[in-house]
Amino acid sequence: MVIRTVSIIGLGALGILxxxxxxxxxxxxDLRILADQVRIDNYKxxxxxxxxxLCEFxxxxxxxxxxxxxxxxxxxxxxxxxxxxxAVKNQVGENTIILSALNGITSEAMIGQAYxxxxxxxxxxxxxxxxxEGNRLTYANRGLLCFGGRETGVISPKVKRVADFFDKMNLPYIVDADMLKRQWGKLMLNVGVNQAVAVYGINYGVIQREGQARDTMIAAMREVMLLSEEEGINLSEDDLNYWLEVLGQLSPEGKPSMRxxxxxxxxxxxxxxxxxxLELGKRHGIATPVNQELYAQIKAMEANF
Structure with a gap:
C-alpha cells in the first residue's frame, strides 16, 4: 500500500516542523492535524x-x-x-503505520499496547x-527522523513504505536497523543536553564549548552509558562522540525543549x-549522582511555577 494520508497529533515545535x-x-x-476544539479555535x-x-493546516x-x-x-x-x-482512535485502521517522535524509550510500547x-x-x-515561542516556530536546522522496526537487522515492508513516502515528500530521514540502540543514544543525549542547558540557563552555543556546563552534560550522559550495558544495549564512546557531533551541528542560539x-x-x-x-540505576544498583543532582535542581525550579 502507498501512503497518501497523514494525521499528526501535537503542535509543539516538532509537530509544527x-x-x-x-x-x-x-x-x-490529506494532512490532518488532530486537536481539541479549543486549540483549533486558537490556531485559527x-x-x-x-x-x-503562515501555516495553512x-x-x-x-x-x-x-x-x-x-x-x-x-x-x-x-x-x-x-x-x-x-484521541487518535478514529485515525487508526488495519493498515495504519504509527511513528512516535516523543523523547524517551517508552512511548512505542504504550502506543503498541493500545493499537x-x-x-x-x-x-x-x-x-x-x-x-x-507562542505561535511562532523558528529553526536553522530541520533535522531528520530515524526509524525502523523493533527487530534488529530487519528492514520491514512497512519501513520501506515510510521511506518511499518520505522520499516523495522530500523529508530527511535515516532508516536504522538497530533502533533500540538509536533510542538509547538519543536518551543519552537528552539526559545530558536538555538537563544541563536548563539548569545552567544557557543555549546550545555555551554547551558546545568546553566548560562546566559541558562537563556536567557529558557526565550525565556517561551514567546512561553505564546503564545501557546492564540493559544489553552497550552504548560506547563512539556512540557518545556521535551524539556530541549531532549536538555540535545545531544553531548556537538554539535551546532544547526543557529550557x-x-x-x-x-x-x-x-x-x-x-x-x-534514577529508576534504572536503582534497579541495577548503579549510582547516578549527576542525574540525581540535575533532577533535584530542575524539580526545585518547577516548584516555583
Missing part, C-alpha cells in the same frame, strides 16, 4: 508560523469521523501521551534546533530523562 514540511507536498485534506484565530511563514477534532490514516505521527509531550492515544505493536515503528527525531519549558513556566520532561536514569 513536520506538518509544515509535509504541507508543502500533500493536498491540504492567531495562526501558526514556521520561520515566518486542515484541523480535525478527535471525535470527527474520516477514513483512517495511512500514517499517524505522535508529536505530543510525554505528559500528554495517554490522552493523545485515546497493536505491529502498527508501530520505532522512531527518533534528531538534529532539530527548533524553538517555539523552553522552564522559561515558559511549564513542567518539563525531567521524569522522562533523569527520572528514567
Amino acid at each position: 513536520f506538518a509544515s514540511q509535509l504541507a508543502k507536498s500533500l493536498p491540504q485534506s 484565530k492567531n495562526g501558526l508560523y514556521s520561520n515566518g511563514e 486542515h484541523y480535525m477534532a478527535p471525535e470527527e469521523k474520516s477514513p483512517t490514516a495511512d500514517l499517524l505521527i505522535f508529536a505530543v509531550k510525554y505528559s500528554g501521551l495517554e490522552d493523545a492515544i485515546k 497493536g505493536q505491529d502498527k508501530v515503528l520505532y522512531c527518533v527525531a534528531q538534529g532539530m534546533d527548533a524553538v517555539k 523552553q519549558d522552564i522559561e515558559a513556566r511549564r513542567y518539563s520532561e525531567v521524569d522522562l530523562f533523569a527520572g528514567t536514569v
Whole structure:
C-alpha cells in the first residue's frame, strides 16, 4: 500500500516542523492535524508560523469521523501521551503505520499496547534546533527522523513504505536497523543536553564549548552509558562522540525543549530523562549522582511555577 494520508497529533515545535514540511507536498485534506476544539479555535484565530511563514493546516477534532490514516505521527509531550492515544482512535485502521517522535524509550510500547505493536515503528527525531515561542516556530536546522522496526537487522515492508513516502515528500530521514540502540543514544543525549542547558540557563552555543556546563552534560550522559550495558544495549564512546557531533551541528542560539519549558513556566520532561536514569540505576544498583543532582535542581525550579 502507498501512503497518501497523514494525521499528526501535537503542535509543539516538532509537530509544527513536520506538518509544515509535509504541507508543502500533500493536498491540504490529506494532512490532518488532530486537536481539541479549543486549540483549533486558537490556531485559527492567531495562526501558526514556521520561520515566518503562515501555516495553512486542515484541523480535525478527535471525535470527527474520516477514513483512517495511512500514517499517524505522535508529536505530543510525554505528559500528554495517554490522552493523545485515546484521541487518535478514529485515525487508526488495519493498515495504519504509527511513528512516535516523543523523547524517551517508552512511548512505542504504550502506543503498541493500545493499537497493536505491529502498527508501530520505532522512531527518533534528531538534529532539530527548533524553538517555539507562542505561535511562532523558528529553526536553522530541520533535522531528520530515524526509524525502523523493533527487530534488529530487519528492514520491514512497512519501513520501506515510510521511506518511499518520505522520499516523495522530500523529508530527511535515516532508516536504522538497530533502533533500540538509536533510542538509547538519543536518551543519552537528552539526559545530558536538555538537563544541563536548563539548569545552567544557557543555549546550545555555551554547551558546545568546553566548560562546566559541558562537563556536567557529558557526565550525565556517561551514567546512561553505564546503564545501557546492564540493559544489553552497550552504548560506547563512539556512540557518545556521535551524539556530541549531532549536538555540535545545531544553531548556537538554539535551546532544547526543557529550557523552553522552564522559561515558559511549564513542567518539563525531567521524569522522562533523569527520572528514567534514577529508576534504572536503582534497579541495577548503579549510582547516578549527576542525574540525581540535575533532577533535584530542575524539580526545585518547577516548584516555583
